[in-house]
Every structure is written in C-alpha cells, then in structure tokens.
Amino acid sequence: MPDEKRLVYYRLDSLADISGGIALGGISPSGSSVELPYLRVANVQDGYISTRNVKKIFIPMRLVERFRLMPGDVLLTEGGDIDKLGRGAVWDGRIDPCLHQNHVFRVRCLEAKLLAEFLALYMASPEGKGYFLRIAKQTTNLASISSSQLSAMPIPCPPVAEQRRIVEMVSAVSRQERVVKASIAKLQNLKKGAITDLLKADSGKVSAGSNGDPKANDHAIDRAEGWPIRRLIDVADLPVGQVDPRSEPYRSRILLAPDHVEPGTGKILKRETAEGQGASSGKYEIQPGDVVFSKIRPALRKVALVDFIGICSADMYxxxxxxxxxxxxxxxxxxxxxxSRYAENVSGRTGIPKVNREDLAGFFLPLPPIKEQQRVVEIVDSFSDQERSLDRELAKLGNFKQGIVDELLSSRVSF
Known part of the structure; x- marks a missing residue:
C-alpha cells in the first residue's frame, strides 16, 4: 500500500468535473426537441445502476450533450432518505444516449488523476459515507447534500497505478462474494423444498366454504404415514399479556421486530436492546425455544427460532x-x-395483510411422533449449518474487502 508521503487528499473538484442533472418541468421544449431516457434516484442504487424502470423526458436538442451521461461517469444521489444520501455507482453506458435528473449528481473523473471505480469505492466506504452524513442538511429522516459540498469532498489520491491495483483487488473479492451469495440462494431454495417434502402436506391446500370464508375449510392435508392432524393451539401456547419495554429487566433485553428477521429463511439479522431501539409500547416476552412469527404480511414468511431471553414486537406472535x-x-x-398458503389465504381481508390470533390458533398441521419430528429437524438443521458456514465465508470476504480500504486510509496525510 502507499506510504505516508504518497497519500494526499485533494478536493473532488480538482480531480473531476461535477454536474447536476436536468430538472423535470424546469425546461420547456422549444424548437427541435427529442424524447430521451433519464436516470433518477430510484435507478441509482448502492454499488450498481438499475435500468429496469427508466423514464423518458422531452428535451431540446441543444441541451442533450449537457446532460448526457458517458461510460465511466460516477452517479451519486443528492439525498432523500438517510440511506439514499451519497448512494452511487459507475455508469457503464448500457443506454445511449441517456440523461440524468437533477437529484442525481454526475462526477466525470480526470482519468490522469482519478479512476471512476476508485472514487466509487471510496465514496461507499465508511469514511466516504461519514463525510456525507457530517455535512448533509438533515431533517426528520431526510438528508441532502449540495453540489458545492460534493465539490469540496476530500478524496485520497494515490497514483493511478495504485488506484487500479486496489480496484482490481476489491473487484476480485466482489466476484467471490457473488459466487458465495449464489450458493446461499441455491441452498435456501433446496431447504425450502426439503421442508415442503419432509412435512408431507399437500402444498397447503385449504378449500373455502360456500361463503368464501377461508376459515370454513376442510384443511385438506395428506395424512402421509398416518400422521395425525392437530390444531396449532393444542400443541403450542400463544402469548398472554404484554410487558413494558421501558422498565427493567425488559429495557436491557433484546427486542426482536419483524424487520430483524430475513424473509423466508428464519435468519435473525439484528439483535438490539429495547432501550437501544427506543421502544415504548407493550411487547411480548420470549425465551429460548420459542418460535416467533410476524403476523403482518405473512407472505414474507418472517419466522424465527429464538435462542435468547428477550422480548418481541406486538406485531409478532x-x-x-x-x-x-x-x-x-x-x-x-x-x-x-x-x-404460508394458509396464512396468505386468511390474511387478505384487510388493507394490510395480517394474521389475527384466531386464525393462527385455528391452523391445522400434520404432527408426526417426536422421533420423526427429530429426523425432520436434523435434516433442516443440516441445511442451516451449511448456510451459516457460507454466511461466515461471506462475512470474511466483506471484512477483507473493507480491510483493503482501511489500509489505504490509515496512511492519510493531509487534505
């Protein structure tokens, strides 16, 4: 990595040309005009450009070159929600001509001084994002940066050859990450299929009664191998009473919310105390062995097997x-x-899909003997173990990639 005497920070506007985009409704087509596609905030994601939904605008021909994007331009969002602040990626020119909206900054690097990929890498780093958060104009849940603030952003600028080496190293790690992510996705699909096969239900067929009420059903389930059919409420207890997350010991315990559970996998993504989340409304107590289900939008399949003493959101059972x-x-x-099919069936009666307590209690499931249940659990756990191993590998790759950037920034000298 570069030594201390070589790594110097420069203002971005000394390394690149920075421009705002076209304001919608701000230009009246006159004379010769043309309809062209343009990129907006929704198209500029963190690390990539999405062109799945690109809109068009009429613009005078004389202004096309002013707002036209070129391959290698770095696109950055000026703000909106906090997570959109300074979000960006390098444009690859897949659509040409293509313009950009005024809420998306275009940064065109001087190639002799700064590589676009290196700039995008730095801006996505904790230090780069930290700069945006420090200088942004913020209101409740919203933040924005100006062109002048972006222009003044200090950018580390080692020699171009060193920039290229760093970009290539990070790109190599990113390719490995994509391979691991693909393996995780494949494993999750296999696990999903295995669960369906092992439970030996007939894909959750639930026939509605003559009045169309999905609860008035015969719960058609294959009774493979003679498994008895039991009502959920007869084999598991639903919560009774809530606790105040502002008082001890609950304020210091982990609070599990629907957003903390990955859809369809059962993976708990975040563990934070009730105090850390600023919780104030009533919650349910949970303990190791409890199974927590998010009653809002059941199609997301947010289910978690708890391994800690804590509390959960009232939006979960x-x-x-x-x-x-x-x-x-x-x-x-x-x-x-x-x-899942049962829950989706009974949850569609209101604006926001929701499974109520009565619906959950009335669910019927095939229940094999404990020995057979254990066999199912062991097989599903084997998939989960493989997934956790891949998750650890993915985390190591992420840490290694961040370490490359951290090592670069540790030799910072001046602005």
Missing amino acids: PLRPGKDILSGFLFSTLLGEHF
Whole structure:
C-alpha cells in the first residue's frame, strides 16, 4: 500500500468535473426537441445502476450533450432518505444516449488523476459515507447534500497505478462474494423444498366454504404415514399479556421486530436492546425455544427460532411449543409452504395483510411422533449449518474487502 508521503487528499473538484442533472418541468421544449431516457434516484442504487424502470423526458436538442451521461461517469444521489444520501455507482453506458435528473449528481473523473471505480469505492466506504452524513442538511429522516459540498469532498489520491491495483483487488473479492451469495440462494431454495417434502402436506391446500370464508375449510392435508392432524393451539401456547419495554429487566433485553428477521429463511439479522431501539409500547416476552412469527404480511414468511431471553414486537406472535411438538419442527412448519398458503389465504381481508390470533390458533398441521419430528429437524438443521458456514465465508470476504480500504486510509496525510 502507499506510504505516508504518497497519500494526499485533494478536493473532488480538482480531480473531476461535477454536474447536476436536468430538472423535470424546469425546461420547456422549444424548437427541435427529442424524447430521451433519464436516470433518477430510484435507478441509482448502492454499488450498481438499475435500468429496469427508466423514464423518458422531452428535451431540446441543444441541451442533450449537457446532460448526457458517458461510460465511466460516477452517479451519486443528492439525498432523500438517510440511506439514499451519497448512494452511487459507475455508469457503464448500457443506454445511449441517456440523461440524468437533477437529484442525481454526475462526477466525470480526470482519468490522469482519478479512476471512476476508485472514487466509487471510496465514496461507499465508511469514511466516504461519514463525510456525507457530517455535512448533509438533515431533517426528520431526510438528508441532502449540495453540489458545492460534493465539490469540496476530500478524496485520497494515490497514483493511478495504485488506484487500479486496489480496484482490481476489491473487484476480485466482489466476484467471490457473488459466487458465495449464489450458493446461499441455491441452498435456501433446496431447504425450502426439503421442508415442503419432509412435512408431507399437500402444498397447503385449504378449500373455502360456500361463503368464501377461508376459515370454513376442510384443511385438506395428506395424512402421509398416518400422521395425525392437530390444531396449532393444542400443541403450542400463544402469548398472554404484554410487558413494558421501558422498565427493567425488559429495557436491557433484546427486542426482536419483524424487520430483524430475513424473509423466508428464519435468519435473525439484528439483535438490539429495547432501550437501544427506543421502544415504548407493550411487547411480548420470549425465551429460548420459542418460535416467533410476524403476523403482518405473512407472505414474507418472517419466522424465527429464538435462542435468547428477550422480548418481541406486538406485531409478532411468540409460540411456545408444548410437549408434543419440537421447537425446530414448529419452526419448519411455520416456514413451510402449507402454513404460508394458509396464512396468505386468511390474511387478505384487510388493507394490510395480517394474521389475527384466531386464525393462527385455528391452523391445522400434520404432527408426526417426536422421533420423526427429530429426523425432520436434523435434516433442516443440516441445511442451516451449511448456510451459516457460507454466511461466515461471506462475512470474511466483506471484512477483507473493507480491510483493503482501511489500509489505504490509515496512511492519510493531509487534505
């Protein structure tokens, strides 16, 4: 990596040309005009440009070159929600001609001084994002930066050859990350299919009664291998009463919310105390072995098997398995196709899809003996173990990639 005497920070406007985009409604077509595609904030994602939904605008021919994007331009959002602040990527020229809206900055690097990929890498780093957060104009949940603030952004500028080496190293790690992510996605699909096969339900067929009420059904389920059909409320307890997350010991305990659970996998993405989340409304107590299900938008399949003492959002139902059902089997059941279809069926009666307590209690499931449940749990766990191993590999790659940037910035000298 560069030594201390070589790494110097420069203002961005000394390394690149910075321009705002075309203001919608701000230009009246006159004379010879043309309709062209343009990129807006929704198209500029963190690390890539999405062109799945590109809109068009009429613009005078004389202004096309002013707002036209070139391959290698770095596009950055001026703000909006906090997560959109300074979000950006390098444009690859897949659409030409293509313009950019005024809420998207265009940075055209002077190639003899600064590589576009290196700039994008730095802006996405903690230090780069930290700069945007420090200088942004902020209101409630919104933030924005100006062209002058972007122009004054200090950019580390090692020799171009060193920039290229860093970009190539990070790109190589990114390619490995994509391979691992593809393996994780494939494994998750295999796990989903295995759960459906192992539970031996007939894809969750639920026939509605003559009045169209999905609860008035015969719960058509294959009774493979003679498994009895049991009502959920008979094998697991639903929560009774709520606790105040502002008082101890609850304020210091982990608060699980729907946003903390990855859809369709059961993976808990975030663990934070009630105090850290500023919780104030009533919550349910949870303990190891409980299976927590998000009752809002059940199609997302947000189900988690708890391994800690804590509390959960009132938008979730914690189920406590009884003696006839294993926690892991209940978890697989609620994550499976049969329950998912049932939940989607009974949740569509209101504006926001929601499973109420009565619906959840009335769900029927095939329940094998404990020994057979254990077999199901072990097979599903084997998929989960492989997934956790890949997650660790992905985390290592992410840490290594960040380490490359950190090592570069550790030799910072001046602005």
